[in-house]
Every structure is written in structure tokens, then in C-alpha cells.
Amino acid sequence: MCGIAGVLSQGGAGAAVDRGLLLRMSRALAHRGPDAAGIYLRGRIGLVHRRLSILDLSPAGHQPMANDDDSLLIVFNGEIYNFRELRSDLERDGCKFRSHTDTEVLLRLYERLGPACLERLRGMFAFAVWDARRQELFLARDRLGVKPLYFAHRPGRFTFASEVRALLQDPGIERRADPAAIHHYLSFQAVPSPLCAFAGVQKLPAAHYMIVRGAEPELHRYWRLRYRPKLAAATRAGVLAIEEELRARFEEAVRYRLVSDVPLGAFLSGGIDSSAVVAVMSRLSSLPVRTFSIGFEEHAYDELPAARAVARRFGTQHVEFRVRTDVLALLPALVRAYGEPFADASAIPTYVLARLARQHVTVALNGDGGDESFAGYDRYVANALAARLGGLARLVGGRVAGRLVRALPHGLGPRDTGWRLKRFLDRLGQTPEERNAGWMMQLDGPEKSRLYSPAFASQVGALDSRELVVARLREAEADDFLDACLSTDVVTYLPDTLLVKADIATMAHALEARSPFLDHVLMEFAARIPPRLKLRGRTTKWIFKQALSDELEPATRRRAKMGFNPPVALWLRGVLREPAYDLLLGERARARGTFEPRALERLLDEHWSGRWNWSTQIWTLMMLELWHREFLDRAPEPDPVEAEPVAAA
Numbered sequence: 001m002c003g004i005a006g007v008l009s010q011g012g013a014g015a016a017v018d019r020g021l022l023l024r025m026s027r028a029l030a031h032r033g034p035d036a037a038g039i040y041l042r043g044r045i046g047l048v049h050r051r052l053s054i055l056d057l058s059p060a061g062h063q064p065m066a067n068d069d070d071s072l073l074i075v076f077n078g079e080i081y082n083f084r085e086l087r088s089d090l091e092r093d094g095c096k097f098r099s100h101t102d103t104e105v106l107l108r109l110y111e112r113l114g115p116a117c118l119e120r121l122r123g124m125f126a127f128a129v130w131d132a133r134r135q136e137l138f139l140a141r142d143r144l145g146v147k148p149l150y151f152a153h154r155p156g157r158f159t160f161a162s163e164v165r166a167l168l169q170d171p172g173i174e175r176r177a178d179p180a181a182i183h184h185y186l187s188f189q190a191v192p193s194p195l196c197a198f199a200g201v202q203k204l205p206a207a208h209y210m211i212v213r214g215a216e217p218e219l220h221r222y223w224r225l226r227y228r229p230k231l232a233a234a235t236r237a238g239v240l241a242i243e244e245e246l247r248a249r250f251e252e253a254v255r256y257r258l259v260s261d262v263p264l265g266a267f268l269s270g271g272i273d274s275s276a277v278v279a280v281m282s283r284l285s286s287l288p289v290r291t292f293s294i295g296f297e298e299h300a301y302d303e304l305p306a307a308r309a310v311a312r313r314f315g316t317q318h319v320e321f322r323v324r325t326d327v328l329a330l331l332p333a334l335v336r337a338y339g340e341p342f343a344d345a346s347a348i349p350t351y352v353l354a355r356l357a358r359q360h361v362t363v364a365l366n367g368d369g370g371d372e373s374f375a376g377y378d379r380y381v382a383n384a385l386a387a388r389l390g391g392l393a394r395l396v397g398g399r400v401a402g403r404l405v406r407a408l409p410h411g412l413g414p415r416d417t418g419w420r421l422k423r424f425l426d427r428l429g430q431t432p433e434e435r436n437a438g439w440m441m442q443l444d445g446p447e448k449s450r451l452y453s454p455a456f457a458s459q460v461g462a463l464d465s466r467e468l469v470v471a472r473l474r475e476a477e478a479d480d481f482l483d484a485c486l487s488t489d490v491v492t493y494l495p496d497t498l499l500v501k502a503d504i505a506t507m508a509h510a511l512e513a514r515s516p517f518l519d520h521v522l523m524e525f526a527a528r529i530p531p532r533l534k535l536r537g538r539t540t541k542w543i544f545k546q547a548l549s550d551e552l553e554p555a556t557r558r559r560a561k562m563g564f565n566p567p568v569a570l571w572l573r574g575v576l577r578e579p580a581y582d583l584l585l586g587e588r589a590r591a592r593g594t595f596e597p598r599a600l601e602r603l604l605d606e607h608w609s610g611r612w613n614w615s616t617q618i619w620t621l622m623m624l625e626l627w628h629r630e631f632l633d634r635a636p637e638p639d640p641v642e643a644e645p646v647a648a649a
């Protein structure tokens with residue numbers, strides 16, 4: 001697990017890359033790789049690597065890494081879990097190795113297969129290979145988008161990096177917000193790929209690779225999750241066979257992620273996914289598993305008792321911590337870490353949990369990805385209920401639903417019934433595609449229009465965030481609507497929000513996060529399971545709970561999903577009330593001209609008075625304003641330039 005960056009000058013054969021820029025980029029990524037730093041600089045190509053040592057801790061694993069004749073050089077971030085099998089195959093073909101790293105296996109495999117090597121990889125990765133003979137740069141990102149990769153391409157220069165903060169070390173990249181990205185961020189709480197909040201910067205989409213050699217980079221997709229054909233499940237024997245296969249594949253995914261030359265543990269929330277990971281880890285490990293949990297002082301949001309019960313069951317070495325209400329002091333560091341505006345409030349406990357875990361381990365397994373494979377979100381249940389209502393949904397929708405929504409009380413709890421019913425009724429009269437998209441958004445088109453100033457509204461024009469989701473749903477290789485929704489989440493919410501949250505929060509503390517549920521072989525199997533085995537009435541993840549029934553207590557399997565959300569609604573009526581008003585209605589925010597101050601004031605007043613729970617929307621606006629202040633208002637401070645190793649200069 002590391003940080004990578006690079007610059008390719010396309011300004012002519014003699015154009016050289018500035019070494020000072022490479023050093024600044026390296027410094028900006030130091031938190032991702034505190035164990036070693038390396039730079040390759042030759043003419044018009046420069047590559048940067050920061051190393052977090054996980055496998056083969058010796059200098060033989062340092063990067064950038066070259067092949068035997070220096071014609072190929074690689075910088076790699078991630079883990080190739082099946083590198084031992086790949087290495088054995090390569091050795092049978094006569095390949096000689098100089099290290100015991102997965103990096104060298106990846107380099108040798110690319111040397112033989114080129115882009116086709118991606119089909120052989122089982123892991124999480126973002127990497128770049130410079131081919132000196134062809135004078136071309138190859139970049140790739142893993143199938144699910146676990147590892148990030150940003151790039152900027154403009155006349156004469158191509159720049160890439162693991163984090164946008166490293167790209168911003170290039171003075172040629174303007175610190176200017178992209179209105180379209182901000183428009184979509186307000187709906188999804190994160191900027192969707194391939195957009196970036198900074199104009200002129202993009203993200204390499206998950207499951208894609210790029211070749212840079214001419215005026216325009218070539219973008220290729222190499223993998224797609226398919227939901228057909230379905231596994232046979234017409235009989236009890238068929239269902240039992242699926243359960244048995246699911247157990248085996250899940251265990252295999254966990255086992256692959258236990259390979260490490262440094263201390264390893266697991267995040268534990270007490271929910272079904274993280275508990276399942278800990279259960280299998282405990283069975284496969286000869287020593288007690290180290291587990292880490294986080295909670296809140298507010299009882300309704302606190303998952304520590306549930307996590308504690310799981311830890312006792314499996315005899316783990318358990319460490320826990322409670323987030324206090326001094327969250328305001330944490331926000332500047334959080335905003336700097338994410339680089340783009342990011343408003344999933346569960347980033348707060350994730351960030352604190354990663355800091356806690358890093359005091360004990362270097363690698364932590366988590367339960368990310370289980371909901372997207374086995375139908376764990378409540379909106380899947382809501383979609384099914386709305387479909388069953390059929391014509392009644394259209395009859396009740398619209399004006400009738402609107403009156404009911406306004407009349408219902410709006411609580412502040414993490415599973416508040418009034419809030420959930422309001423969201424359900426508000427979308428009831430829409431088409432299934434529109435309804436699903438609406439439930440994925442926090443601010444829809446009309447809500448944003450009421451907030452926008454005329455000037456900003458003219459900049460975004462008719463952009464419709466809902467269409468981004470609907471388009472992905474229609475592209476799904478699935479026959480069932482639930483499968484199409486799962487596919488949509490896999491290519492939108494998962495890489496753009498959930499995995500961004502985990503990667504930044506953990507790597508900010510040089511902690512590697514591994515996600516067994518994101519094993520693509522496991523996901524391909526899960527995609528072929530009939531949807532009726534995933535969602536049964538109001539029971540989510542039915543088949544997975546059945547498969548793990550011998551490992552997990554009934555209380556764990558029945559436990560409602562919490563979502564790791566902090567009590568933001570309460571904070572905004574308490575410790576964060578005045579900061580919210582100051583941020584959103586202050587002179588600096590008004591001067592941006594993005595929002596109508598009266599509309600913002602109405603939002604804040606309604607939340608503070610208790611008439612409505614606008615906490616998610618207010619938090620989204622606050623994180624946007626803090627991002628502006630950190631990255632656009634403030635003049636960039638040059639990172640100190642330190643002497644660092646330069647390979648093949």
C-alpha cells in the first residue's frame with residue numbers, strides 16, 4: 001500500500017520534467033508511504049513512489065522498480081493477493097525474481113502480457129508503467145475502484161497521482177472549482193467519477209486502463225460485473241449448494257487478505273459484514289485476532305455493545321474508543337485529507353478508528369462491499385415495497401404523498417421512522433428508475449434549484465444528477481430490477497463514496513485497509529445468485545446470513561443496519577449550531593455567489609427549530625464551504641523540498 005505519482009512531458013523530445021515538482025509531489029503523499037521514498041527521473045518522464053512496507057520489507061521492494069534492461073518501470077499502489085500463484089506460473093516459464101514482492105510479480109506479468117495482465121490480477125491496485133522503448137505510459141485501476149488515481153492532461157503535460165493534493169503541486173493545474181462537479185456533489189455527498197472538484201482534473205474510472213502516448217490518452221474498460229446466467233436454486237438442494245459455495249468463496253477471500261509481513265487486525269462494528277470477517281479470521285488465525293471498534297456518547301448511535309459481544313464470542317484482542325463532541329477540531333484535518341469536498345459523515349468515525357488501529361497494526365480488514373453484493377441497504381426493501389404497491393403507488397404519489405410528508409414528525413435518530421417514511425412517500429409516484437435514483441441522492445434537482453443563486457444556476461444549466469444514476473442502471477447486465485440496482489451501486493456509490501471514505505481515512509494514518517467482500521471472484525459468484533435469495537420480504541442479505549448461520553449469533557444476524565453514522569443532526573442543534581451559521585451565512589460564503597443566503601438561512605432555522613431534519617443537507621453544504629476555504633481561498637503553501645533518492649537519473 002503506497003502513494004504514486006508521475007509527470008510525462010509531451011512538449012517535444014527534449015522537454016524535461018522538473019525534479020522539484022516530483023519532490024513536492026512525493027512530500028504531498030508522504031502520509032501514504034512513510035517507510036521509503038523513491039523517484040525515477042529521465043528526460044521527459046518522472047515517477048514518484050512512497051512506500052508503506054507490507055510484503056518483503058527489505059530494500060529489494062523499493063520503487064520505482066525496473067525490469068532487467070530498464071525498459072519498463074513501475075510504480076504500484078495496492079496488493080495483488082494471488083501474487084504467489086502468479087509468481088509460480090512465471091517461474092515455470094523461466095522468470096527469475098530479485099525480491100519477494102507482489103510489485104515485481106506485477107511488473108514481470110506486464111512485461112509478458114501487457115494490458116492483458118489485468119485479467120490475471122486478484123486484488124486492489126492503481127499502478128503506472130513507463131515503457132521506454134515505446135515511449136508510452138500505461139495506467140490502470142482495480143475492478144472495484146478500491147485504490148484511487150487522479151490525472152490531469154493538458155497541452156504538453158500529463159500528470160497523475162494517488163491523491164489530488166499531489167497533483168496540485170503542479171503550478172500548471174489551476175485551483176478552480178468545476179461547477180458540474182459541485183452540482184453533482186450536492187446530490188451524492190461526493191464527486192462522481194470521472195469528474196473531480198477541480199476543473200481540469202479527472203479520476204481514472206474503476207475497471208479501466210489508460211495508455212498515454214499521443215495527443216489524446218486512450219481509455220479502455222477491461223471488466224464488468226455481470227448478473228447472468230443465474231445459479232440453479234429451484235430446490236432446497238440447490239439453495240444449500242449455493243450456501244456451501246458461498247461459504248467457501250468468502251473464506252478464500254478472507255484467507256487471501258491475511259497474507260502480511262506486518263501486524264494485522266480488523267475493524268469491528270458488530271454488524272453482519274464486519275462480524276463475518278472477524279469470524280472467519282478467528283477460525284483461520286492461530287493467534288487471537290486484533291479488533292477495533294468506535295462508538296459515540298449518544299446511546300442511539302453507539303454500536304460498541306454489539307461489537308463487544310462479537311469480540312467476546314471470538315476471543316479477540318479488542319480495543320474500542322468513543323468519539324467525543326469536539327468534532328469541530330477534527331474538521332480541518334478531514335477536509336485536507338480528502339482533497340475534494342466529501343460529506344459522508346461516517347468519514348469522521350472511520351478516520352478516528354483508523355488512527356486508533358494504526359497504533360497497534362499496519363493492516364486492517366473491514367466489511368465494505370457486503371451490502372452491494374447481497375442487498376443490504378434499506379432502499380432495496382423500499383424499491384420492492386413500492387413495486388408491490390403498483391398502481392396504488394402512482395395514486396398515492398404526488399400531492400397526497402406531499403401532504404403526508406409535511407404532516408409527519410421528523411426525528412433525529414439514526415433509524416428515525418418518520419424520516420424514512422417521508423423519503424419513501426416523497427418518491428412513491430415516480431418510475432422505479434427515478435425512485436431508486438432519488439433515494440440515492442440527498443439533494444435533488446428542485447431542492448438544489450431553491451438554494452442556487454441565479455449566477456450559479458446558469459453555470460450548471462440543465463444538468464440532472466438523477467440521470468447519472470439512471471444511465472448506470474440501464475447499462476446493467478441484469479434481468480431483475482434488484483440486480484440492476486446492485487450493479488448501479490457497484491459502479492457509483494461504492495467507488496465514488498464508500499471506497500473513497502475508507503482509502504483516505506486509513507491512508508491518512510498509513511494504515512492499509514483490506515476488504516474481503518470486494519474480492520472480484522466472490523462478487524462474480526454473488527452476482528449470479530438469484531435476487532430472491534438476497535432479499536426476502538424485509539430481510540436483507542438472506543443468503544449470506546444463512547451461509548454464516550453457524551458462525552454468527554442470531555442477534556448479530558438479526559441486527560438492523562446502523563451505517564456507522566455519527567449524530568450530526570444532534571450536533572447541528574448543539575455544538576455545531578453556531579459554526580454552521582457562521583460558515584454558511586458569513587461574508588466569505590456570501591461572496592462566492594453560489595447560494596441564496598435566505599434559502600440557506602431557512603434551511604438552518606428549520607433544522608434548529610425542530611421543524612425538519614436537514615442535517616445531511618447542511619453538513620454537505622458545510623463541507624463544501626470548508627473545502628473552498630482550504631483549497632481555493634488559501635494560497636498554496638509549497639511543501640519543503642527534502643533530499644530524496646533519485647533512481648536512474
